[in-house]
Amino acid sequence: MNAVGTAAVAAQVVLVTAGAPLLTGLMRQVRARMEGRAGAGIGQPWRDFRKLLRKEPITPVGTGPAFRTAPLLLVATAAVIAALVPLASTATPVSRNADLIVVVALLALGTVALALAGLDTGTAFGGMGASREMTVIALVEPTILLAVFALSIPAGTTNLPAIIAGRIHDPARLASPAGLLAAVALAVVTLAETGRLPVDNPSTHLELTMIHEAMILEYAGPDLALVELGAQMRLTVLLGLLASLFAPWGIATSASVAAVVLAFVLFAVKVALLGAALAAAEVFWAKLRLFRVPELLAGSFLLALLAVTASYFLTGE
Amino acid sequence: MSESAYTQLLDLAAGLFLLAAVFVLWRRELTAIVRIFALQGVALFAIAALLGVHEERWDLLAVAAGIGALRAGVLPHLMRRALAASGETRETQPLVNVAASLLTAAALTLLAYAVSRPLVELDPSPATRALPVGLAVVLIGFFTLVTRRRALSQVVGFLLLDNGITAVAFLAASGVPLIVELGVSFDVLLAVLVLQILTTRMRAAFGRTDIDDLRELRD
Numbered sequence: 351m352n353a354v355g356t357a358a359v360a361a362q363v364v365l366v367t368a369g370a371p372l373l374t375g376l377m378r379q380v381r382a383r384m385e386g387r388a389g390a391g392i393g394q395p396w397r398d399f400r401k402l403l404r405k406e407p408i409t410p411v412g413t414g415p416a417f418r419t420a421p422l423l424l425v426a427t428a429a430v431i432a433a434l435v436p437l438a439s440t441a442t443p444v445s446r447n448a449d450l451i452v453v454v455a456l457l458a459l460g461t462v463a464l465a466l467a468g469l470d471t472g473t474a475f476g477g478m479g480a481s482r483e484m485t486v487i488a489l490v491e492p493t494i495l496l497a498v499f500a501l502s503i504p505a506g507t508t509n510l511p512a513i514i515a516g517r518i519h520d521p522a523r524l525a526s527p528a529g530l531l532a533a534v535a536l537a538v539v540t541l542a543e544t545g546r547l548p549v550d551n552p553s554t555h556l557e558l559t560m561i562h563e564a565m566i567l568e569y570a571g572p573d574l575a576l577v578e579l580g581a582q583m584r585l586t587v588l589l590g591l592l593a594s595l596f597a598p599w600g601i602a603t604s605a606s607v608a609a610v611v612l613a614f615v616l617f618a619v620k621v622a623l624l625g626a627a628l629a630a631a632e633v634f635w636a637k638l639r640l641f642r643v644p645e646l647l648a649g650s651f652l653l654a655l656l657a658v659t660a661s662y663f664l665t666g667e
Numbered sequence: 668m669s670e671s672a673y674t675q676l677l678d679l680a681a682g683l684f685l686l687a688a689v690f691v692l693w694r695r696e697l698t699a700i701v702r703i704f705a706l707q708g709v710a711l712f713a714i715a716a717l718l719g720v721h722e723e724r725w726d727l728l729a730v731a732a733g734i735g736a737l738r739a740g741v742l743p744h745l746m747r748r749a750l751a752a753s754g755e756t757r758e759t760q761p762l763v764n765v766a767a768s769l770l771t772a773a774a775l776t777l778l779a780y781a782v783s784r785p786l787v788e789l790d791p792s793p794a795t796r797a798l799p800v801g802l803a804v805v806l807i808g809f810f811t812l813v814t815r816r817r818a819l820s821q822v823v824g825f826l827l828l829d830n831g832i833t834a835v836a837f838l839a840a841s842g843v844p845l846i847v848e849l850g851v852s853f854d855v856l857l858a859v860l861v862l863q864i865l866t867t868r869m870r871a872a873f874g875r876t877d878i879d880d881l882r883e884l885r886d
Contacts, residue, residue: 522675527682648766649693655773656689659780659799660682 354605355442359433361614366432366590369618370582371395373589376622377629384633395582402575410568413470420467421573424580427460428587437590438613439602440511448510450498453591454491457543460584461487464577468565479564482640486542486549486561489647493539493654497532500657501595504528518598528661531653533596538650540592544585546628548638549646586621589628593620673721674793680713681797684834685776688807688827692768695757697819701746704823708738711830715837718794722841730848734833737852742826742859749863750819753870762814772807779803786839798838805831816877818866822859829855 375392382389409417434448434456442448461483468480502508504523505516517523542549545562566577594601600616602609638646687707691700712735719727761768779802787795808827815821833851836843843851 527678531682645766648769652689652769652773656685656776659776
């Protein structure tokens with residue numbers, strides 16, 4: 351069991367790292383096609399990555415360790431999450447440590463590292479981006495924790511593989527009011543956390559609207575490559591987590607090789623479908639005004655709270 | 668219908684019912700609010716119909732059909748007509764902003780659950796466990812009634828209140844006698860008709876339907 355489990359964890363990390371730029375490329379391609387452009391092809395983010403890595407590393411004058419460690423922290427936390435979350439198999443050596451609260455805390459660690467880096471540069475844009483990101487994360491974090499709490503009540507634990515295994519064996523939990531509300535709340539929060547429309551526009555450099563871009567404006571060369579890879583990996587992992595929680599079919603619960611291989615194929619398909627659907631939806635969405643963003647997040651917080659109350663009171667446990 | 672499927676469907680309908688009330692607070696476009704209200708009428712119909720099928724009381728099904736026709740059909744239609752006549756499209760300035768009212772709705776829901784705990788413990792069944800949902804909708808409706816300025820969103824608040832009361836009646840006691848239900852339904856219909864006329868008169872007098880303009884009483 352251990353050999354297959356270890357291989358599954360390693361494969362998860364490798365697949366997420368290698369697949370994240372491809373997912374971003376796919377999403378840009380879908381968007382380009384729907385807008386009537388030819389698009390740069392699915393491999394473009396990888397080509398950008400290679401080009402940036404070859405450049406000379408430059409750090410602005412006066413920046414300290416926060417600026418230099420942030421890209422590494424971002425990628426490292428994303429890689430650890432990719433190892434912990436049962437994207438393809440619940441029977442892995444790390445499954446006992448894969449607590450949902452740990453995953454949320456690791457996500458927040460990456461976000462905070464990037465915000466500190468934005469402050470460290472001392473530029474107006476960096477500070478502005480960091481302050482906006484903190485406003486968003488202050489509303490996102492309680493929502494994620496509440497949604498997680500709602501999902502963990504039927505399972506009786508916050509251990510991710512246990513929750514997902516429970517949902518595989520008892521599909522009725524997927525369609526319960528608590529499950530549906532938590533799904534919507536987590537989906538909204540995922541959009542906010544990864545800086546997609548309608549919270550942040552991933553393809554803009556317009557100073558009045560950007561959040562994520564404002565913080566990484568001073569990065570260049572290999573550091574920029576790492577920051578972009580980190581952001582792409584976070585998107586992939588979060589979409590994968592959503593897929594695992596709310597469409598858990600096909601995830602391997604035993605240590606058989608065939609089941610794990612099938613689970614990986616299904617994982618890739620699910621995440622690609624989710625990403626394509628998100629990109630297609632983004633074509634029709636406009637970015638929200640910044641002052642409307644707390645409204646959206648307060649709404650998703652309320653949905654998460656309703657999910658908790660529903661799963662606690664309606665089941666009568 | 669098996670017991671677990673009944674519980675699942677009832678929970679789903681109750682969840683939809685509560686969600687519709689929350690979305691009324693969330694959205695600003697008055698047409699969207701009317702549409703969501705109609706959806707809530709459908710959810711209320713589903714709750715009543717499920718109870719009727721489960722307890723094999725066919726008179727309850729007739730009441731459910733009547734409620735569905737009134738709350739998902741007639742009332743939204745009347746409101747749409749009032750909306751088209753008034754020419755207003757948005758709830759511009761609620762007294763409490765949207766983010767704060769959503770958080771208040773969260774607090775009200777918890778309050779409803781806390782208050783109805785003793786009631787649920789009297790006879791725990793799937794229907795009574797969903798009782799707090801009805802109570803929460805009553806409270807949210809009251810909150811909408813108090814904090815919104817446009818006449819139409821106040822009407823919707825009043826109707827949310829009434830939907831909540833009906834849902835509580837169904838969930839707690841499998842509905843009130845037919846004659847009482849009929850009386851209440853006609854009452855609601857009449858209230859909406861009166862409010863529709865009032866809206867038209869207000870618009871003729873002030874040019875808009877902001878309730879704050881109604882400060883003085885005159886003959």
